[in-house]
Amino acid sequence: MRDEIRDHVHRQWRRYAAAAWAQxxxxxxxxxxxxxxxxxxxxxxxxxxxxANAFFVAYSFFVIDRNGVKPxxxxxxxxxxxxxxxxxxxxYYCEVANNNSFAELPPIGLPALGLAVLCVxxxxxxxxxxxxxxxxxxxxxxxxxxxxxxxxxxDNQAVFHVDNSNVMLLCTIRLWRDHDGSIxxxxxxxxxxxxxxxxxxxxxxDITRMRTTYLxxxxxxxxxxxxxxxxxxxxxxxxxxxxxRGEWIVSTDRAQDAFDAIKDKxxxxxxxxxxxxxxxxxxxxx
Numbered sequence: 001m002r003d004e005i006r007d008h009v010h011r012q013w014r015r016y017a018a019a020a021w022a023q024x025x026x027x028x029x030x031x032x033x034x035x036x037x038x039x040x041x042x043x044x045x046x047x048x049x050x051x052a053n054a055f056f057v058a059y060s061f062f063v064i065d066r067n068g069v070k071p072x073x074x075x076x077x078x079x080x081x082x083x084x085x086x087x088x089x090x091x092y093y094c095e096v097a098n099n100n101s102f103a104e105l106p107p108i109g110l111p112a113l114g115l116a117v118l119c120v121x122x123x124x125x126x127x128x129x130x131x132x133x134x135x136x137x138x139x140x141x142x143x144x145x146x147x148x149x150x151x152x153x154x155d156n157q158a159v160f161h162v163d164n165s166n167v168m169l170l171c172t173i174r175l176w177r178d179h180d181g182s183i184x185x186x187x188x189x190x191x192x193x194x195x196x197x198x199x200x201x202x203x204x205x206d207i208t209r210m211r212t213t214y215l216x217x218x219x220x221x222x223x224x225x226x227x228x229x230x231x232x233x234x235x236x237x238x239x240x241x242x243x244x245r246g247e248w249i250v251s252t253d254r255a256q257d258a259f260d261a262i263k264d265k266x267x268x269x270x271x272x273x274x275x276x277x278x279x280x281x282x283x284x285x286x
Contacts, residue, residue, distance in 0.1 A: 020063075022118060056088050075127045155233055207243055207266065212238070215233055
């Protein structure tokens with residue numbers, strides 16, 4: 001069963017990989033077109049597109065390979081590849097524009113439209129691949145096949161990721177300030193100052209004293225490692241653990257499943273890195 005699940009996920013990963021590589025190839029191809037069409041007589045201008053595209057291709061290979069066991073990230077990853085593809089092409093277009101007069105600027109409309117259509121198609125393929133890979137696969141199958149997984153968080157428009165090397169919390173959080181600029185609780189008088197996307201991560205080897213709990217009243221807590229960012233926590237099940245960045249409180253309705261997933265990943269992480277210290281889940285005074 002384990003091999004069957006991994007084979008099923010790998011088949012869908014090929015579709016995600018094809019979608020991601022299509023965006024990379026589209027960006028690289030358009031950069032090459034702009035160079036050959038408008039900068040072909042100036043060899044020195046090739047430095048930027050060659051370096052930028054070489055880095056983009058190398059980074060893409062690394063990310064696509066690592067995402068092979070993390071199907072829950074495929075759609076978001078494809079969207080990020082789309083944004084990166086646009087950025088690489090746009091930055092080189094600016095380079096071409098800087099080396100040509102206004103009258104000689106290359107037309108960008110048709111290439112941009114083509115890349116946009118390619119990106120949308122790639123996102124659809126990646127989204128379908130993600131859905132098919134996770135279709136009818138429960139947590140037991142995910143752990144048996146050694147795949148990464150994600151858990152929805154009740155608050156802060158957040159999601160909690162667990163993979164084979166670390167855990168990650170991605171959330172949109174609010175920064176509240178009082179009139180004097182000090183951070184205040186969401187229950188205290190204050191004004192909404194900022195709303196930002198934030199990501200924090202912790203290695204499996206650094207997780208200690210993990211437990212599940214039930215939050216009985218609304219509360220707030222600082223984001224691990226950043227006391228200026230305030231997390232809103234609603235009543236319900238939660239996963240709690242310590243790390244070098246501070247205490248993590250993940251308010252997910254699947255707290256026990258998240259606990260079991262991390263426990264399973266920690267044991268495999270320890271076996272894959274002999275000698276790597278793993279903190280104990282038990283209190284230090286026992």
